Amino acid sequence: MGIKDIFSSSGRSKSRLDRNMKAVVNIYGQSADRYHAMQELLEIGTIPAIVGVMRRFTSNASKSIEDEEEKNWLSKRLTDLDKAILLPAAREFCLNNDNIAWVLRIVEDRANEREEWELFDALLEKHPPVYERTPAKKQQLLAHIAEVDNPRVAEILTRYLDDPDETIRLHAVDALLDIADPATPDPGLLDALTARLVHKDEDSLRLRTKILTGIARLKWDVRVHVDRVVPNLGSEHSFDGNFIKER
Numbered sequence: 001m002g003i004k005d006i007f008s009s010s011g012r013s014k015s016r017l018d019r020n021m022k023a024v025v026n027i028y029g030q031s032a033d034r035y036h037a038m039q040e041l042l043e044i045g046t047i048p049a050i051v052g053v054m055r056r057f058t059s060n061a062s063k064s065i066e067d068e069e070e071k072n073w074l075s076k077r078l079t080d081l082d083k084a085i086l087l088p089a090a091r092e093f094c095l096n097n098d099n100i101a102w103v104l105r106i107v108e109d110r111a112n113e114r115e116e117w118e119l120f121d122a123l124l125e126k127h128p129p130v131y132e133r134t135p136a137k138k139q140q141l142l143a144h145i146a147e148v149d150n151p152r153v154a155e156i157l158t159r160y161l162d163d164p165d166e167t168i169r170l171h172a173v174d175a176l177l178d179i180a181d182p183a184t185p186d187p188g189l190l191d192a193l194t195a196r197l198v199h200k201d202e203d204s205l206r207l208r209t210k211i212l213t214g215i216a217r218l219k220w221d222v223r224v225h226v227d228r229v230v231p232n233l234g235s236e237h238s239f240d241g242n243f244i245k246e247r
Helices: 003-024 031-044 047-058 063-077 081-095 101-110 111-128 134-145 151-163 166-180 188-197 203-220 223-232
Strands: 237-239 245-246
Touching: 003 031, 003 047, 031 047, 031 063, 047 063, 047 081, 047 101, 063 101, 081 101, 081 111, 101 111, 101 134, 111 134, 134 151, 134 166, 151 166, 151 188, 166 188, 166 203, 188 203, 188 223, 203 223, 203 237, 203 245, 223 237
Parallel strands: none
Antiparallel strands: 237 245
């Protein structure tokens, strides 16, 4: 094979890759065309091809039923891939794309705990609790981590109580309250939540109300934090000396 043939073969391979990567995200195309493109990329099987086919999760086809069916089909095919290809592709995709929820679930199905946390740590490093113009990816990441049974989860969510975005803070509060055990009060968690009530930059009434309601429903004794709680009770809550009550 001559040099010209090598470059020609390489050029055809790149053309095939690019053509199919465009087709999988063409939301106005035919479903059959997207299936064909996905199958082609899966058959190519390189990390760039798998990253490319994962981009199907970043767009929504005009017909919602077809869209869901295609994504479910692709999720099953990706889950069957060799981890040596799947996990590096998933990492590259998640670090460089916004809609990562589907791929995180696929990783959860295939990765061991160490492999999964390597991806989480890379994403957390890239998306710390600082301002981001579009925080949806951060929200997807935290939603997924909140479902993981690991002692690190509460500490990670607590850090995002200081995120500048109200939606992220609200999500962190919801997740922390959801994993809290009513029968076993967590002094560290209670301290973090009540500290957010009096944080100098906290301007969200919704968030303060959510914290107070959550603590009330957990029935946690807040006597040691009375100075934080009482000034923020408002009209929806009261304090009986030990516990916050919903009015």
